[in-house]
Every structure is written in C-alpha cells, then in structure tokens.
Amino acid sequence: xxxxxxxxxxxxxxxxxxxxxxxxxxxxxxxxxxxxxxxMLGDIVHNERVVSQLERENIRVVDSIDEVEDAPxxxxxHGTTPQVWELANQKNLNIIDATCPLVHEIHDEIKKLxxxxxxxxxxxxxxxxxxxxxxxxVPGAIVISNASExxxxxxxxxxxxxxxxxxMIENVQEIIGILSMKIFDLKFxxxxxxxxRRNQEQIKDLAPISDVVIIVGSFTSANTKRLHEVALRLNxxxxxxxxxxxxNIDWFEGAESVGVSAGxxxxxxxxxxxxxxxxxxQVKAHV
Ligand code: SF4
Numbered sequence: 001x002x003x004x005x006x007x008x009x010x011x012x013x014x015x016x017x018x019x020x021x022x023x024x025x026x027x028x029x030x031x032x033x034x035x036x037x038x039x040m041l042g043d044i045v046h047n048e049r050v051v052s053q054l055e056r057e058n059i060r061v062v063d064s065i066d067e068v069e070d071a072p073x074x075x076x077x078h079g080t081t082p083q084v085w086e087l088a089n090q091k092n093l094n095i096i097d098a099t100c101p102l103v104h105e106i107h108d109e110i111k112k113l114x115x116x117x118x119x120x121x122x123x124x125x126x127x128x129x130x131x132x133x134x135x136x137x138v139p140g141a142i143v144i145s146n147a148s149e150x151x152x153x154x155x156x157x158x159x160x161x162x163x164x165x166x167x168m169i170e171n172v173q174e175i176i177g178i179l180s181m182k183i184f185d186l187k188f189x190x191x192x193x194x195x196x197r198r199n200q201e202q203i204k205d206l207a208p209i210s211d212v213v214i215i216v217g218s219f220t221s222a223n224t225k226r227l228h229e230v231a232l233r234l235n236x237x238x239x240x241x242x243x244x245x246x247x248n249i250d251w252f253e254g255a256e257s258v259g260v261s262a263g264x265x266x267x268x269x270x271x272x273x274x275x276x277x278x279x280x281x282q283v284k285a286h287v
Contacts, residue, residue, distance in 0.1 A: 224263025
C-alpha cells in the first residue's frame with residue numbers, strides 16, 4: 001500500500017559557504033558600507049543569487065581594472081594574477097585583498113617549487129579563475145585536469161605539483177599515480193583545502209545512507225558539480241538543484257530519507273529554502 005510520509009532529512013554539517021567565501025563577502029559588504037561602493041573583478045562566487053543580492057548593496061562586478069574609477073576594488077577569494085595586481089597598483093587603486101589565505105598558500109607553494117628548478121604542474125580545471133591565478137605566479141606551469149591528460153605528459157626528471165583547492169581527492173590521487181610513473185623526482189604538495197576535503201568526506205558518509213541526495217548550488221559552480229560527482233559515485237539517485245523549485249517529486253518515489261549538501265558558493269538561505277521544501281514534499285512511501 002502507498003501512503004504519504006514525511007522524509008527523514010539529514011543536512012551535511014558544513015554544507016554551503018566555506019570560510020574563504022564567507023570572509024570575502026563580508027569584506028565586500030563592509031567596504032561598500034564605508035566607501036559607498038566597491039568593485040569586484042568577476043563574480044565573488046559562482047552563484048547568481050548572491051551576485052545580484054550584492055549588486056543591490058553597491059558591490060559592482062566589472063570585467064577589467066579599466067572600469068574601476070572612484071571606489072576600492074576587491075580581489076576575490078579565488079586569487080588574482082600578479083599582472084592584475086600590478087595594473088591596479090599602477091592606477092593607484094585602493095585594493096581590498098579578499099584572497100583566501102589557503103589560496104595564498106598555494107601561490108607560496110608553487111613559487112617555492114619554482115625556486116627548486118622543478119617543472120611545474122597544477123592539477124585543476126583549465127580556465128578556472130583560481131587555476132589561472134596559480135599558473136600566473138610562476139613561468140611555464142602546465143595544467144592537468146584529468147587522467148588522460150596525465151598520460152600525455154612526457155617523462156620529466158624533476159617536477160613539482162600543486163592542486164586547485166577544490167579538486168576531488170580521487171581525481172588528484174589518480175593523476176598523481178600516473179605522473180609518479182613518469183617523473184623521477186616528484187614533489188607533490190597537496191593543496192586541496194580542508195573545507196573541500198571535509199565537504200567531500202561528509203557527502204561520502206551521507207550518500208550511502210540516504211535514499212536520495214540533493215546537492216544545492218549553481219550549475220556554473222565547479223565545486224558544486226564535483227560534490228555532485230562524489231555523491232553520484234555512491235548513490236545514483238543524487239541530484240543537483242539551483243533552487244527549491246528544481247526539486248522533482250518523481251525522484252522520491254518510495255524514498256524515506258534524503259541527504260542534503262551544498263557547494264562552497266551556496267548561501268545558507270538557499271539551503272534552508274531547499275530543506276523547507278523537502279519537509280513539505282508529499283512523498284509516496286510503501287508500507
Ligand atoms: S574553497 Fe577552500 S581555498 Fe577556496 S575559498 Fe573556500 S576555503 Fe578558501
């Protein structure tokens with residue numbers, strides 16, 4: 001017999017904004033309050049709702065330093081290239097550095113590896129702002145995003161490797177495994193940040209014990225997509241949603257429990273909206 005039953009909802013303890021993003025948003029708000037306005041080079045996080053909310057608080061997104069005129073410019077949590085820093089300094093701009101300290105650490109690590117005369121490799125997504133920022137710290141670093149690219153790397157005598165902060169641990173391990181067969185003297189600094197590792201661990205605990213998994217975040221957010229990939233490996237009924245309305249009741253037929261997590265760029269209120277929606281779902285369960 002089928003009856004309507006409320007779902008048992010478990011939310012990952014640290015779902016949503018990481019401290020790097022939280023601090024950057026706080027700095028942007030504080031600067032806009034004290035200076036009337038602040039510019040940002042590109043979106044502060046990959047989340048349309050957060051960006052449009054911040055626009056209403058006079059936090060303006062621009063594509064280039066040339067567009068910054070009469071207010072401070074905030075450099076985002078992802079990090080910024082030395083070239084952009086130089087341009088901003090030449091223009092005498094008031095720079096608010098909101099680069100996450102863990103991204104600064106990656107920049108320091110790759111520069112150290114450079115001083116050791118190593119060929120430099122970055123495990124990360126091509127074209128992602130954080131990866132572009134890391135690559136620009138040193139000359140000649142190459143980006144490896146997956147196992148097939150790692151297979152294509154020629155033999156190297158001495159190399160140094162760092163990773164983008166939000167990489168999936170399994171992807172990093174697989175790439176390192178391949179490269180270790182090709183590189184004689186390999187030094188790998190694991191720069192996947194601890195909030196990313198913690199989020200991935202929490203979803204690994206949650207996915208197998210949930211009938212359905214919901215990952216909240218923007219489809220443009222790389223770390224949300226990665227969290228979804230981790231969940232999918234353990235539970236095929238794992239879905240990504242940008243907002244509560246994206247939830248499809250058909251996903252829950254016969255389900256009794258749902259696990260919820262969110263990418264590092266998803267605001268708390270979005271997660272709360274999704275949880276609230278799940279509380280009121282009229283799910284049919286077998287008894
Ligand atoms: S994901 Fe990690 S490195 Fe990136 S901003 Fe957040 S805490 Fe910092």
